[in-house]
Amino acid sequence: MRSQLARNVHIRLLASNGYASLMSCRALPGCYPASLSLPCPVPCPHFPSPSPQPLARRQQRRSFFNIFQKPPRQIKEPDFEPGYDVLLQFRKSESEGARPPDRDELVNGWLQFIRHKKRRRKGLNQTQAFLAMRLLRYLIETETEGYEDITIEDLRAALHVVMKPPKGNPESHLELAKLLYDEIDGRIQRMRKFGLDENTIRQITGGAKGTTDFENYLKSLAQYGGALEAVDCFSGYLSQVNGAELPPVAKVLWVIILRGLAKEGREEELLREFQAAEAAGVEFSPNIHEIMVTFYGSRDQVEEAKYWFERPVHANWRRTPEAYMQAIKFALRNDEQEWLQRMMEELVNSKPGKEWWNVILYWAVVAMDKGAEEVKQMIRIMMSTPPTDGVDPPVPDTTTLDALIRAATEKQNPYLAERFLSIGHELGIELKASTYLLQMDYRLDAKDFSGVQAIYAKFRRGEVPIENEEDLPVVNKYIRALCSVKNPDIDRILDIVADLEHRQATLEPETVAAICTVLLRNDNQFEVIDTLSMHTVSYSLEERAQVRGALIDFILDPKVSTARVWDCYSLLRQYFPETPPADRVRLMDAFFARKRPDMAAYIFGHMRSHDNPAMHPTEDVYIRCLEGFARLPDPDSLRMVHNMLKMDTKIQMTTRLYNALMLGYVACDDPGTALEFWRDITNSREGPSYNSLEIVFWACERLPYGDRTARQIWAKMQRLDLEVPPQVFWAYCGALAGSGHVDEVIRLIRGMDVMVGYGPGLMTFGVTYNALPSEDSKAIFEEFARAEYPEIWAQLERKGRRETIEGIKFNIVREMHA
Template identity: 50%
Template sequence: MRSHLTRNVYRRLLAGHGLVRPCPGQLVFFSSSSSSRRLSRPPSQLLIRHAPRRTFFGIFKKPPRELKEPELEPGYDVLLKFRSDETENERLQSRAALLKGLREFLEHKKRYHKFLNSTQAFLTSRLVRHLLETEAPPEELSKDLDVVDLRLALELALKRPRGDCANHLALARVLYAGIEQRTGAGAFEADGADPESALEVSSPEERHQDFQQYLTALVQYGASLEAVECLAEHLKELQAKGETNKGARVLWVLVLEGLASEGREEELLREYRNAEAAGVNYMPPVHEVMTTFFARRDRVPETKQWFGKPIHGNWSPTTEAYMEVVRFAVRNNQKDWIRPVFEKLVKSNPQKSRWDVIFAWAVLAMDKGVEDIKQMMELMMKSPKNSSNHKKEKRPDADTINVLIKAAIEKKNPYLAERFLALATELGIQQNYATYVLQMDYRLEAGDLSGVQAIYQKLRSREVAVWYEADVPILNKYLRALCAVETPDIERILDITSELERRYIIIEPETTVSLCTLFLRSDKQFDVIDTLSLHTLSYSIEERRQVQHGFVQYCLDRKASTARAWDAYSLLRQYFPDTSKEDRIRLMDEFFARKRPDMACHVFGHMRAHASMDMRPTRETYVRCLEGIGRYPDLESLRMVHNMLKMDTTIQLDTQLYNALMVAYTSCDEVLLALDLWEQITNMPEGPSYNSLAIVFWACEKMYWFYFNADRRIARDIWEKVQRLDLDVPPAVFNSYVGAVAAEGALENIKRLIQGMDATMGYSPSVMTFGIAFNALPAEELKTRFKQWATAEYPELWARLETKGCKQTLRGTIYNVERIFEA
């Protein structure tokens, strides 16, 4: 079965267009005749607005704004097209073109230190698998996929993405298998192949590095149990070959870290014992893994046991282990237990990095202030120099200040963080980029946006060098905060987004949602289009769903005007053709609720015209749409939907669909057509339902209003047939029949029907019974007489009806009773 997701998403990523038709609202789109057709126009021309005619005075106007062109990363279009061609079973590009695109893509990612998102990892794994499973022509063997390419891809696969990592794990498996295949390693031999057929030869050190990276991928992406098995097999193979692995300790630590991160306590303890049996000592990294595992779970006895266990070679714990037990002690009221540990550390003439942990302990566990920390810094500077480097003094630096600021942030004390910054100035310590990022962070938490802007300007002016995209997470957070204020500064926001664009930064999907929501509220559709064009093409499918969900939520938000909600929907359809059918139905219902059946039916029409069969409306969707028209009549929209139904060969008409059509046509005052549908229902083997009866009586009621000479026997004949069949008539059907009789003006008949309900129907009249009867009476004089009778005979029910209120219409006085007919 073909993948409609690939056909409708990946191809549109390349073409940058959607399957659209003219719709209500301000936005106008080009349409395409088929889902696979590609336009020669650039994406910026796909969404246009009607321009006024040019006049003499128009020559002085500014030219219309040009939309920003989306840019795909080099080589990414090749990966997209390959997957599209593979899914559609079309002819693939040449092997040389595929290799060229893959290499360009991987080299671009490495050059700019970017990670693969989930979708990119999936596409890369599919292309690499194809290249590995197919043979290159003899003349291209020298330029074919080699171990260098595979190792580069594996290196990129180790950069953890946002969101789901399943595709990264699959990619790592494919790449490592390819490396084994290319180098004639054990896994390749296990498949029965000849080791001499390997294309390249790797040294034991290179093979160890390959295996270590593969093991890292397994433990990083949730496959630690598989990593345990792989490590056991690896060590067994080395032993069988008489080889030694000097890096086995590192591999054991990796496995332990993976099991700990997945919370597998039983397996962690088992593998620790196996590591001990294999000769792995209780080194600082192992100590850190075991201590951290129990400390983060607030397991007090176990944490004390593993932290206090002697470390091999009298080494000290790592700074990470120290920091974790500090936080553990604060959370679990174990400050007295941790105090002797750090007092001993202070007396041991620790290294500079350990002093930074001591300062953090003093702030977090001992509640020390700036003056206390200053005295401790003086103590540090007076301590003997490190034995490893006698010329280097231990002095506080930017890293020390950053540790102190982080401690203040953990204590949720921005004032203390500011005092530590002042201390840095007093001591002449030059701040680094991490200090600026931390300042922005705690000032954002404190709501000090002007202070954040001041720090941002320093970063932008390059007062300090920023390590690649280290400031991007906090800038995303800053943008979201700017969008969330009551009166956003749009110029400031656009200034920041322009700077990120200049740096070719792809913002986070949550930030895209915030920006687009703000721009939609501000009627800045061009900025929405720019934001979507520049970023969504580089998102994974999961990230695209986040943005898509944001647009759906905006459309469902009643605070947004209907016009803005329609603009948002138009952009949603343009940029996210893979929006789920469930979300489309929710949007259809929303536009019905906004009393815009024309918009709701266009949403339905877009489902009907979608290239993917999975997006097409089902029988239930048709019923839902027609019921919506029944609540909010629009004859033109009804005719459009009915025509779609007639042309839809996948839908079989049944009683429920006929009921829905009856509801819609009756609501649109086309009662004769509704009664024709009733005739078709009676001729069906399935026959009418109770809902059919309620609807047809309603149609008769309206017919008597519009056609004075109409046959007055229709409703009575149906009712007599119901009585002959001795059916248990629900209250909704009886009330609808009362409305039909009332529309004839037969006041005495109504009274007899209502008075005899207990005896004939087995239930009493309701407020709805009186409301329907009163509203259906054709003359004001009849309504007055009915009201007098009901007030005398059923005073409590009539009083409840009066509480609903009434209004004056062309049909006279009408009580506010809501009648909802379901198919």
């Protein structure tokens, strides 16, 4: 059983309000249910209206016979991060144009949130960054002059938090970083205007202006797609530098600029800035060498990568291990083993330190196919060869072992990885968390779940210390692997998830999606509720979309039972009200495909009743739903949708809508009502279309004495000398045949070439035969068609016939659209 920490108020969502969307206001992609004391963070137009749900449980009454039963699950509040609810409340008030909470509450909430993130060393997702930026901007704009309730230290802490890159779009991170730095810089500039000296400013602000703040700011710009803006800022910084000699910090900043340009793939700007740095006296340091090698090597530009790698580094400094790693991967991808062999032999002969030996051992495995014993011999050579700087010989440690395991993993050789672990044991290397995590990773790839569980048990018992939650990626991968097997161990999955929830760790969206799919397939709906409520509450829109997509895929899977699919849809509706209309239409079509027009109508109704106008059905969606009823008649559902259309003031009636209504009512055995829509079409400015004619003839076919109306319409078409498409002609034949006029239909078909300019086809005979009311008339028509059009009739007979309550009919599909 899962931890009670996972029991959530979101079970109440099944009987109250659900999440609200972010589609127009960019607020949090969720809101609190109405049963909570906290308000929804988005404007009212985004609230889904309250409605009872099929999964809601009744409150049990106590009686003598159930006093020994287990009490119902306790519903607990969602475990929000400190201060996050204040950010949500502010965004809600801002979106609605309402009065925000008290300033003290807003300031305390913002500070709590930022301090919690820094203390836990956790970054912001794109939604959190957006909310934090909006609230900070409001606090700055409404700040009382001379009174600053957020200190520079807090602003610097926020800038530090922002520097941890998100998985999704970093646009809000970039905006927040700019806002933070502008506020820090503006406060310090104001102090200087007041005449305060630098020492006083340093004491007031808790540190020196410029170097740290500006460096962090440039790093934010460089890693969030603002490298060109970082270049402009840095150029302004250089213009203020006094003296001919370049400050040492400028060299560090230049490396940041080059790294940002390389990350964005801006080759022209990268080379221009490198040349400017070189002209200004910046040495070709190992860091710059690594940037250039990585840039060209990752793009497989062979000659450029080799040129930059071979270019001498300033003062004969050794190239970085990462540069060698990039060179190894680049050379293997581009069949440059000979060049790589020469470069690595030079490295070995240079008597490098341990960090470079780790690279050498990695190269020996991935490029030279060295086995465990050969690597072991190389390690002995490493331990007996002191580096050139005169220090003690390098001793293999955890990083050495990790490099070997990564190499074996890349070669997809888990047995070799285990042999390296044995070598590490022989050498007395103490395993750390990183090694165990690598071991879990390759065992997962080998589907060795028992071995992975043994390692995970070590982490769980605290035998291997974990810092900064570095185990979460592998544990998430473990959960997804458990979910992917044919017969998943639900208890083990929930046990691991409960352990992570106890640690207040948030699962990755891919993991939540996998868990929900498995639980739904095993009818664990309430566990799905726990999982969604615990882990999606702080997801960004992109992360929520991943989970939402998995639920939609589950609903669209035709192999899943309709009952399970409907339960999943109920959860989707409550937890993801931001589900776009296109996906809702796909779900509606899926239930039509399951031959459940009633459920499809409910999905349509949920769109129509959504309080976000962007979710309301358009004319095309109305038509699509009504055409669904034409395929799968359901009179009650048809009337429900028609009533919604009557009340929808945003939808103007068109010929296509009237056509769709005619289709629906004819299919539901109400051709009389369908003819009323035909009269509306004829009285409208737009008038009928060819589809209208086909549909109205179908209505006449199903209507007693409908041939009278059909003849009137046909006569008017003849007077107007309209071109008659085949589908309209055979529909008219069906209208006459529906009233039993078999002789008239036969004369009509015989004169087709003269009347409409083409002869009959398979559908002409099929529609007419199916419409004839009696067996005698069918026999007469069959005799005529078999004698005069034997080839076409033979094609029709190959379709086969079926017995219906209306008589024998051919198996033809008559598709009509609005």
